[in-house]
Amino acid sequence: MQGLKEQIEALKKQLNEALKAVSSSRETNAIHVNFLGKKGSITKLLGEIKKLSIEEKRTFGPLLNKFKKESEEFIQKKYDDLFNQEIKHQNLKKENFDVTAYKTGAIKGHVHPYTKIIEEIENIFLSMGYEILDGPEVETDYYNFTALNVPENHPARDMYDTFWTNLPNTLLRTHTSPIQIHAMENKKLPVAVAATGRGFRHEATDASHDIMFMQCEGFLVGENISLANLFATAKKFLRALLNRDDLNIRIRPGFFPFVEPGVEIDMECPFCKKGCSVCKKTKWIEIFPGGLIHPNVLKACKIDPEKYSGFAFGFGLTRLAMIKYGINNIRLFHSGKMKFLEQF
Numbered sequence: 568m569q570g571l572k573e574q575i576e577a578l579k580k581q582l583n584e585a586l587k588a589v590s591s592s593r594e595t596n597a598i599h600v601n602f603l604g605k606k607g608s609i610t611k612l613l614g615e616i617k618k619l620s621i622e623e624k625r626t627f628g629p630l631l632n633k634f635k636k637e638s639e640e641f642i643q644k645k646y647d648d649l650f651n652q653e654i655k656h657q658n659l660k661k662e663n664f665d666v667t668a669y670k671t672g673a674i675k676g677h678v679h680p681y682t683k684i685i686e687e688i689e690n691i692f693l694s695m696g697y698e699i700l701d702g703p704e705v706e707t708d709y710y711n712f713t714a715l716n717v718p719e720n721h722p723a724r725d726m727y728d729t730f731w732t733n734l735p736n737t738l739l740r741t742h743t744s745p746i747q748i749h750a751m752e753n754k755k756l757p758v759a760v761a762a763t764g765r766g767f768r769h770e771a772t773d774a775s776h777d778i779m780f781m782q783c784e785g786f787l788v789g790e791n792i793s794l795a796n797l798f799a800t801a802k803k804f805l806r807a808l809l810n811r812d813d814l815n816i817r818i819r820p821g822f823f824p825f826v827e828p829g830v831e832i833d834m835e836c837p838f839c840k841k842g843c844s845v846c847k848k849t850k851w852i853e854i855f856p857g858g859l860i861h862p863n864v865l866k867a868c869k870i871d872p873e874k875y876s877g878f879a880f881g882f883g884l885t886r887l888a889m890i891k892y893g894i895n896n897i898r899l900f901h902s903g904k905m906k907f908l909e910q911f
């Protein structure tokens with residue numbers, strides 16, 4: 568039975584080599600299965616004992632059993648060594664946890680499209696000499712309506728589906744126009760202000776309407792301010808924001824209680840020359856409502872309409888962001904979806 572001895576030697580060598588190559592405790596388990604599992608090569612060799620004569624059994628039986636035992640110990644030792652090393656390594660990692668360590672390939676934060684467009688809008692207005700202001704989102708009836716020439720029971724209040732609070736005469740502002748009143752009450756003339764912020768309206772939501780949206784309000788009050796100043800400002804602003812030096816605007820009459828005359832400024836569709844889905848095949852996009860500030864609004868802010876005049880505008884910043892970035896569903900803005908945000 569010389570062959571058996573050689574087989575033992577060959578297996579010993581194989582096992583040695585296999586154990587040399589492992590680098591984790593887990594891998595030694597696989598080696599155990601390969602050599603000592605039910606179908607393992609050492610187990611198979613032990614099965615051969617049955618075929619031996621009594622004489623041979625006496626010689627090879629103990630030899631094989633010894634080999635089996637040694638192999639088991641050998642694998643176990645390798646497992647223990649690697650396992651201890653792994654634990655040590657893990658503890659070391661815990662002790663030396665570095666909160667400032669930079670992990671390459673980690674998920675980076677993204678700028679929300681609102682943040683991005685607000686920054687651009689503010690920079691454009693700052694470059695034109697405007698002051699950037701903010702205002703409260705919870706307003707009184709007076710600032711949201713009355714001071715803006717929308718008295719109680721005026722039908723124009725129906726234009727705004729208002730969220731009223733439990734407090735008397737208190738609401739979530741339906742537009743950013745009340746910022747005009749706060750500023751005109753407090754600032755010295757001439758004044759030029761741009762303000763971005765949220766507006767709230769109680770309306771059914773769809774792909775282009777949400778109960779919360781962003782607007783940008785702007786106005787300028789001084790002496791001899793005319794509609795021409797408004798048109799020039801709108802054109803300059805839209806051209807800068809959309810990076811189109813040749814973008815044209817057109818003007819139509821519009822109605823808002825706080826301006827007289829009121830206008831709707833449309834811009835040429837920046838996406839097509841012939842009409843597309845964004846401009847609804849009209850080549851124009853209605854984007855920039857405004858007008859000359861109504862004398863009643865100036866009077867409410869103790870400004871003499873005989874001496875001063877001003878223009879105001881208030882455009883949907885959400886809508887402009889959708890056009891600028893090609894966003895087709897308003898709900899994406901507050902969806903928190905990384906796939907959406909990762910594009911910005």
Ligand code: DAH
Binds near residue numbers: 825
């Ligand atoms: N506040 C108006 C709205 O939300 C928009 C607006 C129109 C603001 C004309 C203005 C303006 O300042 O002059 O519908």
